[in-house]
Amino acid sequence: MKPAERMKIPRQTMPEQEAEVRARNFSEVNLGMALEVARREADRCLRCKDAKCVPGCPVDVDIAGFIAAIADGDLPKAADIMYEANVLPGITGRVCPQETQCEEVCVRAKKGSAVAIGYLERFVADWARENREQIFTPPPPTGKAVAIVGSGPAGLTCAGELAKKGHEVTIFEALHKPGGVLVYGIPEFRLPKEIVKSEVDALRQMGVKIECNVIIGLTYTVTELLEKEGFDAVFIANGAGLPIFQGIPGEHLKGVYSANEYLTRVNLMGAFKGEGSDTPVIKSTQVVVVGGGNTAMDAVRTARRLGADPATLVYRRSRAEMPARIEEIKHAEEEGVVLDILVNPVEILGDGDGWVRGVVCQRMELGEPDDSGRRRPVPIPGSEFEIPCQIFVEAIGTRANPLLTQSTPELKLNKWGNIEVDEHGMTSIPGVFAGGDIVRGGATVILAMGDGKVAASGIHDYLSKGG
Amino acid sequence: MFLIHEAKWLAPRVRQLIVEAPRVASHHQPGHFVIVRCHYDGERIPLTIADSDPKAGTITLVIQIVGATTERLCALEAGEHVLDIAGPLGKPTEIEKFGHVVLVGGGVGTAVIYPQAGALKSVGNKVTAVIGGRSKAYVILEDELKAVCDAVYPCTDDGSYGYGGFVTGKLEELVNDGSNPVDAVLTAGPVPMMKAVAKVTREKSILTIASLNPIMVDGTGMCGGCRVTVDGKQRFACVHGPEFDAHKVDFDELTDRLTAYRDQEEATWARLRKDPAHKCKFEAAERELKESTG
DSSP, X not given: OOHHHHHHSOOOOOOBOOHHHHTTOOSOSBOOOOHHHHHHHHTTOOOOTTOSTTTTSTXXXXXXXXXXXXXXXXXXXXXXXXXXXXXXXXXXXXXXXXXXXHHHHOXXXXXXXXXXXXXXXXXXXXXXXXXXXXXXXOOOOOSOEEEEEOOSHHHHHHHHXXXXXXXEEEEEOSSSSTTTHHHHTSOTTTSOHHHHHHHHHHHHXXXXXXXXXXXXXTTBOHHHHHHTSOOSEEEEOOOOOEEOOOOOTTTTSBTEEEHHHHHIIIIISOGGGGGGOSOOOOOOSOEEEEOSSHHHHHHHHHHHHTTOSSEEEEESSOGGGOOSOHXXXXXXXXXXXXXXXXXXXXXXXXXXXXXXXXXXXXXXXXXXXXXXXXXXXXXXXXXXXXEEOSEEEEOSOEEOOHHHHTTOTTSOBOTTSOBOOOTTSBOSSTTEEEOTHHHHSSOOHHHHHHHHHHHHHHHHHHHHTTO | XXXXXXXXXXXXXXXXXXXXXXXXXXXXXXXXXXXXXXXXXXXXXXXXXXXXXXXTTEEEEEEEOOSHHHHHHXXXXXXXXXXXXXXXXXXXXXXXXXXXXXXXXXXXXXXXXXXXXXXXXXXXXXXXXXXXXXXXXXXXXXXXXXXXXXXXXXXXTTSSSSEESOHHHHXXXXXXXXXXXXXXXXXXXXXXXXXXXXXXHHHHTOEEXXXXXXXXXXXXXXXXXXXXXETTEEEEHHHHOSEEETTTBOHHHHHHHTTTTHHHHHHHHHHHHHOHHHHHHHHHHHHHHHHHHO
């Protein structure tokens, strides 16, 4: 096919559930592409010699390679290329912010729209899940054992990469189910738990062991893992930690949640199933969520599905500064979520009986750029107004969890309590590596996975040198 | 899955389970708790670790029936399993030599003070326990405490046993007894009781530590549901506690937050009680109580 022909093909669309229907259920929004649609999309790729998309990927997927294989209809080859670099493509194909990574640098984005790399990645992962019995074949064992703390995206990725090299990997998970933020945080309608389970099972098939209900820092310390439990290296990926509350009056009221708690109750603990689960969530017809990231979007769309009308998202900056994926903002609006931007909550109001009855907000305007390079929101005097609600969810970030780090005082931390690492992901303790949110503060699934991959390579080198 | 070695009733609606959890047992210190889940759609609840035996690899849980999950747990027998036990969680009790320490336990709160008593005694404190129950049948762990304390005062609301009245009445006697001054008080039990204990000791400026029991989900600091106000500051009971300076805790706020899910909890419990399989199992467990108490 000539480039001119490729250029003529329009970007294919992802079939999705109707907005009015999906706003009432927890099933996945995006339905996946058919083979012929995926091949047509793959034909849009210009097969650049020096493909810019690959360095745009935090886990170095050979994007041009797997897309060419799809175009040729060689799905086994596409899957091989994919899994070579990324052990969780069903997850990343659904939750990566492609528009700021691979798709942003795609040459086709300069004139028109980028190749739908994320959709194609998901297509390959879904094909592999349905058509392959065993996704990985474990190599001969090296005799080295690695402990991984946390089974979120960083931990799972690191586990997969180390298992590919023949190391014996045990993941310790604090919760009762593996997946970390992929199961407690990201909702079913964006990332079905079945997908997480299947990618976790594929790792188990490679010999990765996962032990739940183990809190490193309390059940075992990092030192014990190395000195008593027989591990040769440790990768700490215990995730973000304590949710940040704004510190405004009324946060003790019933009906105020951190996004972590709200999402955990609904996703991990199954409160969305109503009587099918023992874990309750407060019932509410009006919900306000504060925040502009993916977690805030997940919370407000979850509220909408639980019947909130209106489900309102307030954010103190403007739409352009929202860190959420563009697709999430679009989906939220289609589903009837009210976006109230340049608005900041200043007080939560109680009904006199300990329950939330509303939130007082202040209108903001954008001033000079701040340290983050984004224009600083400045309150407009006298602009206070009230939004009635019975649930108020704060999705404004998290701070480092102290449970592991305070039990391992030798670990060097930065001033925010996050673990410091070198370019190989190694901490101040030899043989102990770290990555994901415990290093970065709050970031994305794919950046955590990138850290998992860097650390796996660092650990492999460390073990190969006799560490 | 965690194997139950032993299950028995300590009091009406209060059951003790000795469960195999070697990793928890080997790291348990007084003040620690675990998060427990007992069926696949079950909630996660915090339970104090009442005792541990690192050699046998077991921990002891003391559970009072207050809802669906605790009733399910109390229907379990030796040989069965608890689905999930995660821990030990929370900061351990700060064990120091205070001098004379009074431990005040109400109901299942007695299970919190029991491991504290042994640890405080072992560092050279004089340890007095004041334990309360509605009536004689509800006073638990008295013999166990007697083995590690200098004095144990059971109290009953109805006067059927020991001191007739609330634990705070006995505590007042102790703090007013000039011959044997009290240097520190540790307390665990129903929130109104801990609030009343704090009131008694505040007047005397006696250091008082309360073990709080807010609603929790993960128990590792991730959700913030267990936040309490201490000295005007927001603290998470699971990572910053569960023990705090009782004179600085906002007990009224805690009391109110504990009611957040009352209606839904009642509904879940009512549904469980209609489940014939559970009913049968629970009645069998209850028969043991009747047999054991005659």
